[in-house]
Amino acid sequence: NAGVTQTPKFRVLKTGQSMTLLCAQDMNHEYMYWYRQDPGMGLRLIHYSVGEGTTAKGEVPDGYNVSRLKKQNFLLGLESAAPSQTSVYFCASSYLPVGNTGELFFGEGSRLTVL
Amino acid sequence: SQQGEEDPQALSIQEGENATMNCSYKTSINNLQWYRQNSGRGLVHLILIRSNEREKHSGRLRVTLDTSKKSSSLLITASRAADTASYFCATAPFNQAGTALIFGKGTTLSVSS
DSSP states (O other): OOOEEEEOSEEEEOTTOOEEEEEEESSOOSEEEEEEEETTTEEEEEEEESSTTOOEEOSSOTTEEEEOSSTTEEEEEESSOOGGGOEEEEEEEESSOGGGTOOOEEOOOEEEEEO | OOOOEEEOSEEEEETTSOEEEEEEOSSOEEEEEEEEEOTTSOEEEEEEEETTOSEEEETTEEEEEETTTTEEEEEEOSOOGGGOEEEEEEEEETTOTTOOOEEOOOEEEEEEO
16 A cells, blocks of 8 residues: 655756656545645645645645646646755645544655755 | 744653653644654654543553643653654644644654663
8 A cells, every 4th residue: 555655756956947746645535735844844835635626725835836636646836946945845645634633644755956 | 824833842862761742833723633754754643632632642652732721742651762753743723624734843852772
């Protein structure tokens, strides 16, 4: 059982380049989330989805776009990468909404460096 | 803005000692969850406590919640070197359907043998 899989695990971009991070879960979870983790900042929510075809903005959505065309996949896109987007990105999913005791299952992270 | 703030930021103890980490949050919650992160890995769920609960146990973990003070504590008893990790509290905001957990900045625990 793979759980939550993120690809790629590492990527180096130049300023202005675009890229997409893929998150796939095989647990049939309805809810999916993208967080970024920076030193001393904990995890900050970028975007999340409460079901296939839906997305919502989190705390730090600027510079990112997301899509949830299939229930098992949640894509995070950077249209024009900036050095401030250098971070470790974590995808997570949950079966229940967090307000109803949903616990998050995390991927192993994608480390992105923007030069 | 982040909901939770853990205290202390870093904690160093010897094997066999107990480790206590505290979390304060700002707004009303449905539940509070604690996660663990080993270096270079993803977060792993440890324990969840509902807003109407005051204490919960799971193995060597004990979590308390004081909603009047908007605070929680995580106690790890008889620590082991393998408990070395960062620990995060996360809150589910009250009465917000279809939302996400808000994480604190974490406590880094180092257990030496």
